[in-house]
Amino acid sequence: MTVEQALQLLKEEGYKFTGKREQMIRIFDREKRYLSAKDILEYMQEDYPGLSYDTIYRNLTLFENMGILEATELGGERIYRFRCSTDEHHHHLICLSCGKARHIKSCPLDAMLGEPAEFTITGHKFEIYGYCTDCKPAK
Structure with missing residues (x-):
């Protein structure tokens, strides 16, 4: 998945384009690893000082449900990463x-x-x- 594909998918599904959503997607693209909601909040805090965990979690759930992100649980915490670019079973x-x-x-x-x-x-x-x-x- 690329940033452009993720943003296009949001648009096709009728979701509003926001700077917060785009920045979240760009963070996953740049980091190329699993991230927690806390990690995302820390990356975005400077640009969005009033950003809440609720907003982060809502968007993480949306992105996971749309197939933009994959999730797993580690140490009792849900963590996310960009969906793999291959559809091959792995x-x-x-x-x-x-x-x-x-x-x-x-x-x-x-x-x-x-x-x-x-x-x-x-x-x-x-x-x-x-x-x-x-x-x-x-x-």
Whole structure:
């Protein structure tokens, strides 16, 4: 997903264009990692001093529902990132320190289950948490 695609999708779905929405989308594009609502608020506080968590959460939920953002939960907190640009089935390695994610091309579910009898899988999510080489803690 690009900034332009995200803004076009909002327009096509009839949502009002606002500077706050555009800035939020641009932050996700620039950061290329998982971010919390708190992270977004901190990035935007200077330009929008009265910005509330409610506004941030409303827009994060909207963006997730529209497929602009992907979400996961880490440490009891919902975190978000720009939707992957590929529609190819994949999973992620997620750094606990910086929030960057890498694709895992193979699906661990295939090795665990194969095709289960009398059940049709319509979706699943598999994430591995750890530290990237830049953030690996010293031993």
